[in-house]
Amino acid sequence: xxxxxxxxxxxxxxxxxxxxxxxxxxxxxxxxxxxxxxxxxxxxxxxxxxxxxxxxxxxxxxxxxxxxxxxxxxxxxxxxxxxxxxxxxxxxxxxxxxxxxxxxxxxxxxxxxxxxxxxxxxxxxxxxxxxxxxxxxxxxxxxxxxxxxxxxxxxxxxxxxxxxxxxxxxxxxxxxxxxxxxxxxxxxxxxxxxxxxxxxxxxxxxxxxxxxxxxxxxxxxxxxxxxxxxxxxxxxxx
Amino acid sequence: xxxxxxxxxxxxxxxxxxxxxxxxxxxxxxxxxxxxxxxxxxxxxxxxxxxxxxxxxxxxxxxxxxxxxxxxxxxxxxxxxxxxxxxxxxxxxxxxxxxxxxxxxxxxxxxxxxxxxxxxxxxxxxxxxxxxxxxxxxxxxxxxxxxxxxxxxxxxxxxxxxxxxxxxxxxxxxxxxxxxxxxxxxxxxxxxxxxxxxxxxxxxxxxxxxxxxxxxxxxxxxxxxxxxxxxxxxxxxxxxxxxxxxxxxx
Numbered sequence: 001x002x003x004x005x006x007x008x009x010x011x012x013x014x015x016x017x018x019x020x021x022x023x024x025x026x027x028x029x030x031x032x033x034x035x036x037x038x039x040x041x042x043x044x045x046x047x048x049x050x051x052x053x054x055x056x057x058x059x060x061x062x063x064x065x066x067x068x069x070x071x072x073x074x075x076x077x078x079x080x081x082x083x084x085x086x087x088x089x090x091x092x093x094x095x096x097x098x099x100x101x102x103x104x105x106x107x108x109x110x111x112x113x114x115x116x117x118x119x120x121x122x123x124x125x126x127x128x129x130x131x132x133x134x135x136x137x138x139x140x141x142x143x144x145x146x147x148x149x150x151x152x153x154x155x156x157x158x159x160x161x162x163x164x165x166x167x168x169x170x171x172x173x174x175x176x177x178x179x180x181x182x183x184x185x186x187x188x189x190x191x192x193x194x195x196x197x198x199x200x201x202x203x204x205x206x207x208x209x210x211x212x213x214x215x216x217x218x219x220x221x222x223x224x225x226x227x228x229x230x231x232x233x234x235x236x237x238x
Numbered sequence: 239x240x241x242x243x244x245x246x247x248x249x250x251x252x253x254x255x256x257x258x259x260x261x262x263x264x265x266x267x268x269x270x271x272x273x274x275x276x277x278x279x280x281x282x283x284x285x286x287x288x289x290x291x292x293x294x295x296x297x298x299x300x301x302x303x304x305x306x307x308x309x310x311x312x313x314x315x316x317x318x319x320x321x322x323x324x325x326x327x328x329x330x331x332x333x334x335x336x337x338x339x340x341x342x343x344x345x346x347x348x349x350x351x352x353x354x355x356x357x358x359x360x361x362x363x364x365x366x367x368x369x370x371x372x373x374x375x376x377x378x379x380x381x382x383x384x385x386x387x388x389x390x391x392x393x394x395x396x397x398x399x400x401x402x403x404x405x406x407x408x409x410x411x412x413x414x415x416x417x418x419x420x421x422x423x424x425x426x427x428x429x430x431x432x433x434x435x436x437x438x439x440x441x442x443x444x445x446x447x448x449x450x451x452x453x454x455x456x457x458x459x460x461x462x463x464x465x466x467x468x469x470x471x472x473x474x475x476x477x478x479x480x481x482x483x484x485x486x487x488x
Contacts, residue, residue, distance in 0.1 A: 132324065132326060132328045133328060133330065135286075135291050135324070135328065136324065136328035136329075136330070137330075138291065138313075138314075138317065139289050139291060139317055139321070139322045139391075140317065140318075140321075140341070140342035140346060140390070140391070140394065141314045141315065141317045141318035141342055141346040141394065142314070142341070142342060142345060142346055143314055146345050146346075150330075150341060150345060151330055151341075154332045155330075155331065155332050158332065
């Protein structure tokens with residue numbers, strides 16, 4: 001490999017890495033912040049969407065149509081496009097500071113798309129709860145909303161924790177897309193350092209930082225999956 | 239005897255399948271009525287219609303003289319008065335035994351947690367389940383789960399209790415403990431309607447036995463009469479098959 005020396009120099013330069021690393025870590029705090037505030041919003045909105053889609057009340061038909069359209073549209077367009085459209089578009093209507101920040105609206109765009117994906121996960125969970133559970137709850141005189149709250153949703157959420165964690169690992173990485181409309185988070189910081197050094201090593205540093213978070217999260221997901229399988233008693237076929 | 243429940247020409251179809259064609263019955267307060275018949279004869283559907291889990295296509299069901307199948311009626315207050323126990327228990331797996339029993343007490347009747355716990359404790363003690371009160375349904379045997387399900391239905395103090403093949407999903411050695419609970423309920427003033435394949439038990443406990451076939455009550459009468467001198471050929475044929483299968487002494 002005659003080119004290996006060059007690749008090594010431009011991607012795995014130890015000095016550049018140690019130089020850039022503290023700045024990357026600093027910038028990564030912003031990624032964590034975006035992740036931390038979008039996650040609860042996503043979970044709440046997604047549960048509401050999933051409930052709206054699962055409701056059988058005829059009077060709520062328009063709501064169902066609305067949330068179906070929402071999930072279809074959000075999932076049908078690449079995340080990055082929503083970040084551009086919402087992140088640049090909404091501040092463009094002339095909001096006052098600090099509400100005109102692309103950072104805020106970029107994260108909102110991220111939250112909107114992810115809530116549509118996560119809603120589908122919750123919906124699958126809700127539909128996986130057997131009809132007989134609903135019958136048992138209703139036969140005791142619980143209303144349909146009490147049935148959802150006390151019987152269906154708790155069981156549904158337990159079942160979807162592993163796939164949910166999967167989406168959270170994805171989200172953790174996609175936070176970097178917000179950098180494309182301005183905020184200096186880790187990916188953008190790596191880009192700045194790359195330009196400064198004329199060397200790609202900062203990108204490798206950023207990758208290492210992501211891995212330090214996503215690998216433990218993934219392992220946790222696997223562990224939860226195994227535990228869920230053991231708990232429900234489905235034995236492995238060899 | 240007061241009339242508790244009246245069925246007037248109840249009919250129910252699922253698609254082209256006319257499960258109930260024309261069921262009319264009058265059931266007195268405190269009466270124990272068993273529904274027997276082949277699988278698919280409509281026993282379960284009938285009980286689910288009475289609990290309003292299914293809506294009748296035509297005909298009506300009266301509880302204490304009031305039509306509970308009227309269009310636009312709120313089913314929830316009616317369901318509190320009519321409990322149902324299912325073949326497959328249908329306990330809430332994510333809730334403790336205690337909470338399975340208290341859920342409707344606190345959420346539907348608005349009782350305090352203390353009141354509800356007291357009711358649950360005494361009901362579960364009555365059915366020999368005191369030591370299971372903090373367990374979860376998965377940890378219990380089928381017979382124990384079914385007894386919890388009965389306690390859960392009874393917690394609301396229903397006037398009518400529907401038992402839908404409550405021993406069909408149990409191992410044979412667990413059937414007895416569940417039937418003992420039902421024996422204990424007889425005479426407590428509660429009106430019991432059973433769909434069952436336990437012919438011996440139906441014969442023993444029932445005030446009246448109804449044989450369902452092709453969506454109608456083919457024959458109804460005292461247990462002795464139905465089991466010893468059935469008049470309808472369909473009843474005769476059914477009982478012969480049951481005896482041949484060893485489920486009833488001839």
